[in-house]
Amino acid sequence: MRAFAALLRKELRQHGPTALAFAGVLIAWAIVLYNFKERWDDLIPPLLILPMGFTPLWFLWRAYQSLRAEWSGRHAHLLLALPVPGWYLTLSKFLVLLLEVGLYAAVHAGAIYLVAVHDDLRHFSSPYLSDSVGNAFIRATLWTAFRTVLLLVPHGILILAAAYGIIHVSWLASRLLPLSRGRRIVSVLILAGLGWMMWRGAWLLGLALSWLPRIPVAQGMWIEGRSADALWLIHSTVTVAAGPVVGLLLLTAALYAAGSWLLEREVEL
Amino acid sequence: MTETAGVPGTAAALGDRAPVREAPVAESAKPVLEFHDVHKHYPGVDALRGVSFTLPRGVVVGLLGANGSGKSTLIKLAAGMLRPNRGRVRVLGLEPGRRTKARVAYLPEVDHLYAWMTVAETLDFVRRFYGDWQPERERLLMEELGLPERQRVGALSKGMRARLRLVLALSRAADLILLDEPLSGIDPPSRSRITRAILAAYRAGEQTLLLSTHEVLETESLFDRVLVLDRGRVVLDGDADSLRGQAGRSIQALLEEVLG
Amino acid sequence: MRRLLILTVLLALAAGCVLDLHSNGIVDIFGSLFEVLDPSTESVQQPL
Numbered sequence: 001m002r003a004f005a006a007l008l009r010k011e012l013r014q015h016g017p018t019a020l021a022f023a024g025v026l027i028a029w030a031i032v033l034y035n036f037k038e039r040w041d042d043l044i045p046p047l048l049i050l051p052m053g054f055t056p057l058w059f060l061w062r063a064y065q066s067l068r069a070e071w072s073g074r075h076a077h078l079l080l081a082l083p084v085p086g087w088y089l090t091l092s093k094f095l096v097l098l099l100e101v102g103l104y105a106a107v108h109a110g111a112i113y114l115v116a117v118h119d120d121l122r123h124f125s126s127p128y129l130s131d132s133v134g135n136a137f138i139r140a141t142l143w144t145a146f147r148t149v150l151l152l153v154p155h156g157i158l159i160l161a162a163a164y165g166i167i168h169v170s171w172l173a174s175r176l177l178p179l180s181r182g183r184r185i186v187s188v189l190i191l192a193g194l195g196w197m198m199w200r201g202a203w204l205l206g207l208a209l210s211w212l213p214r215i216p217v218a219q220g221m222w223i224e225g226r227s228a229d230a231l232w233l234i235h236s237t238v239t240v241a242a243g244p245v246v247g248l249l250l251l252t253a254a255l256y257a258a259g260s261w262l263l264e265r266e267v268e269l
Numbered sequence: 270m271t272e273t274a275g276v277p278g279t280a281a282a283l284g285d286r287a288p289v290r291e292a293p294v295a296e297s298a299k300p301v302l303e304f305h306d307v308h309k310h311y312p313g314v315d316a317l318r319g320v321s322f323t324l325p326r327g328v329v330v331g332l333l334g335a336n337g338s339g340k341s342t343l344i345k346l347a348a349g350m351l352r353p354n355r356g357r358v359r360v361l362g363l364e365p366g367r368r369t370k371a372r373v374a375y376l377p378e379v380d381h382l383y384a385w386m387t388v389a390e391t392l393d394f395v396r397r398f399y400g401d402w403q404p405e406r407e408r409l410l411m412e413e414l415g416l417p418e419r420q421r422v423g424a425l426s427k428g429m430r431a432r433l434r435l436v437l438a439l440s441r442a443a444d445l446i447l448l449d450e451p452l453s454g455i456d457p458p459s460r461s462r463i464t465r466a467i468l469a470a471y472r473a474g475e476q477t478l479l480l481s482t483h484e485v486l487e488t489e490s491l492f493d494r495v496l497v498l499d500r501g502r503v504v505l506d507g508d509a510d511s512l513r514g515q516a517g518r519s520i521q522a523l524l525e526e527v528l529g
Numbered sequence: 530m531r532r533l534l535i536l537t538v539l540l541a542l543a544a545g546c547v548l549d550l551h552s553n554g555i556v557d558i559f560g561s562l563f564e565v566l567d568p569s570t571e572s573v574q575q576p577l
Contacts, residue, residue, distance in 0.1 A: 006397040014385065077381035080350060082398045083371035133577070176535055178312045193542040199562055200549065206565035217568070223577065231577035240566045264367060266531065269350040 003084050004092060011096035015062075019100040023107050026051055030111030037115060048115055052108050059101050059160060063167040066093045076269055086263030087256055094164045098157065109149075129223075129231075137223065137233075144221045144235075151217050155245065162248055165255035166194045172262040198251050205247025212242040299362050301326050301445050301477040302347055307356035309342050309501075316342040318501040319356070326444070327474040329491050331509070332481035333524055334498035340481040341378050343498065344449045347479065348375040361444060371399065374443035376434050378450045384423030388416050388433055395437050406470055407440035413466045428459050435463060439470035445477050452484045460487045467491065489520040497527055504528075 029051060037044050070076045079089055121138050129137065174187035218238040225231035302324040309317040317339045324330055332340050345351040346358050349365030360369040382391055396402040411418070414432040422430060435451055451467070452460045464487055471478055482488050495512055497505035505512075505527050512523060549558060 003398050006394055010383075010394055013390075014383070073383075074377075074379045074381045075383060077350070077375075077377040077379055078395070081348060081370055081373075081375045081377075083367050084398065085367065129577075173535065173539060176532060180312060189543065190539060193539070193546050196546040196549065196558075197542055199558065203562045203565055206562065210565070224574075225577070232574045233577050234572050234574055236570050236572040238568055238570050240568045244562060244566050266352075266535070268352065269345065 003082070004088050007084070007088055007092035008095065011092050012099075015096055015100060019103055023103050026104060026107045026111065030107075030115055033111070034115050045116060048108075048112055051104075055101060055104050055108075058104075059097065060163065060167065062097055062100070063094075063164045064171065066097065067168060067171055080263070080267070080269060086260035086265075089263060090165075090168055090256060090259050094161060097164065098160060101160065141221050144219045148218045148220070151219070155217060158245070158248060158252065162198055162252045162255070165252055165259060166191060166198060169255055169259045169262065170194055172259060172267055175267055176262070194255070198248065198255070201251045202244045202248040205250065206241060206244030209243035209246055210241060212246060214239040215242045215245065299326075300324060300359075301361060302479065303357070303359040303362075304343070304346075305357040305359075307343075307346065307353045307358055309339075309346065309351060310354050315501050317346075317353075320498075320501070320503055321356075322496060322503060322506055324445075324477050324479065324494075326477055328493040329471065329478045329480065330494045330496055331485070331488060331492035331520070332479055332496050332498070333485060333520075334481075335528055336483075337500075338498040339501045340498055341449050344375070344447045344479065344481055345377075347445070348373060348377075348447050350375075350377075372401070372444045374438040374441045374446045376438035376446075376448045376451055378453065380427075380430055380434070382422045382430060382433065385421065387419055387421050388425070389418040391422055391433060392436070392440075396440070399441050399443075401442040403440055403442055406442075407436060410436045410439055410466055410470055413469060414462065428455050431455055432459075432463065432466075435466060439467065442472070443476065445479070446471070448478065448480045450481055450483070452482055452487060457487075460484060464488055464491065485521040485524055486519070492520065495520055497524060499528055 030048070033040070033044055033047055040047065070079055121142075170187050170191035170193075173190050174183050177183075177186060179186060216237050216239050220234075220236045220238075222234050223231055224234055300323045302322075304320050304322050307317055307320045308315070320339070320343065332343065334340050342351060346353060347360060347365065349360075349370055352365075358365055360373060363369050365373075386394065392407060396404075396407070414436060416429060416433055416436065422433065425433065431451065431454070435448075438446060438448060438451075448467070452463060455463060467478075467480075468491060478491075480488065480491070489509070492509040495505065495507060495509050496503060505523075509520060513520065553561075
């Protein structure tokens, strides 16, 4: 554990300052939008969401760079000489990248709430609801939204872990081939193949594990009705079959085991 | 300072699979490094062609040869950074891997340190992985080599970075120390300082040191044994004193003769 | 030998991917996972 903690700390030290700087930029962007929200009105939601669109691209780029940079900086000579399992290297890198993306997501969520939601909620009024019922409804809606986030986070982590594993293994596998050029293209081809394998594998395992109970992934709450006398509170839950999710989890674990084996036993310097 | 303090630490780092059941006598009698008919190819190049030798515990071996003779490949194979295409490499009787890495100190030819770390952070990072780390030896080496702890690695000169890499390799009570060109690119006054440091840190009789170098004049006094490679083959393997005695001249002169 | 094994696995992967794309098409392959995932919404109404 001491060795894993050392690797984690190294990754945090290496990428923490950049991540904090980016988070600062996002906060500054939110402050600008907050100050111009009256003037830019309709533009605010797309402008708020805009940086969020870059987060997945940033994740993919960082995942690709996480090993490549160790090789180009020749640090692989240090890391591969360490008496640790290969997955220590992979997992420490993934966890820190996950923290980084989590930080951006949290800043985004905070910005969206403060710029686009908070004021609207404060001035919320309904011709059908008394103030006290209205306030209770707002609280319940926010709680439902929070629960949805809690339900979605593990699924998001799983998808990111799978994407990271695919990038990681395809990069490592491309290094095993005796190529003098075209390694990047080969790496992309392996990436496509692994992506296909994970997709189809999750589908197949989903069919095989169809007996598993369904799992909730999102919740919603709203009011329907035409008059104050006939209002209905609608509480809805989105569920999915657990089979493909569990299948993806198993495949991702297998991918990390394969990556660990390649890193420890096959990759050469 | 108790140099044997690193031995239980090493066993702990190796976990349950460490060969602790064997008697210490058997462990010390076991060859530290064995190459049996090892071949290594790169695309278009035969880096090693049937290399065989055995190194016992407690010797300093000079690995000599021209550029491209296969010295770095041989060291990387022993460090577990490469795998042979044919033949067998064994470190303490084990195939190079995680277990042997806990017992081998490897100084690569390239500058592999993180520029953003300070000297102290680099030492702190590396020492956490090895149960055989010797803080006292680290302190002595730092003093001997005059390294500034608080300076960033990126701000150090090439020579100072080479010294730091040497501290990382020599601060351990590793069974096998692999130094790949530790004097490469170092100015002559610093070379003698580094050679002195190697001599001061090395524990005769306990550790096996394999040192590849072009700077034979500065280092040949260290060698107990000499292994000369030429185009992937061992062309000379012998006891350093006997070779000097037979030829009646320095290893450097002998090397020039052997390699033409 | 192990390299050959890895290369074989990679080639098998490529062949499987191409055959699957050829016989099922990318839209079906994409849709298949969502089909088995089968997302559905259950709603509960209560009078306010």
